[in-house]
Amino acid sequence: xxxxxxxxxxxxxxxxxxxxxxxxxxxxxxxxxxxxxxxxxxxxxxxxxxxxxxxxxxxxxxxxxxxxxxxxxxxxxxxxxxxxxxxxxxxxxxxxxxxxxx
Numbered sequence: 001x002x003x004x005x006x007x008x009x010x011x012x013x014x015x016x017x018x019x020x021x022x023x024x025x026x027x028x029x030x031x032x033x034x035x036x037x038x039x040x041x042x043x044x045x046x047x048x049x050x051x052x053x054x055x056x057x058x059x060x061x062x063x064x065x066x067x068x069x070x071x072x073x074x075x076x077x078x079x080x081x082x083x084x085x086x087x088x089x090x091x092x093x094x095x096x097x098x099x100x101x102x
């Protein structure tokens with residue numbers, strides 16, 4: 001929500017990588033929602049441990065209704081298994097907290 005509400009999700013790998021895997025998590029509209037942390041990193045020791053990512057709604061002080069935006073990722077690794085992997089984007093909605101004056 002624009003009141004600073006948050007949503008969380010976790011990220012982990014399904015198999016042990018041979019080399020480090022770095023995942024950047026990106027908001028398509030940081031005026032509606034921010035991501036923390038922006039990167040999660042996995043290696044052979046922590047690949048199966050879920051890492052939590054938090055999305056925080058941003059207040060824009062504008063009567064603009066609920067706004068959807070996308071969360072996407074970029075995966076960087078020298079590991080052939082993870083090198084060009086694509087993770088599906090997903091949408092989230094920031095719920096407007098501004099009201100039309102009466």
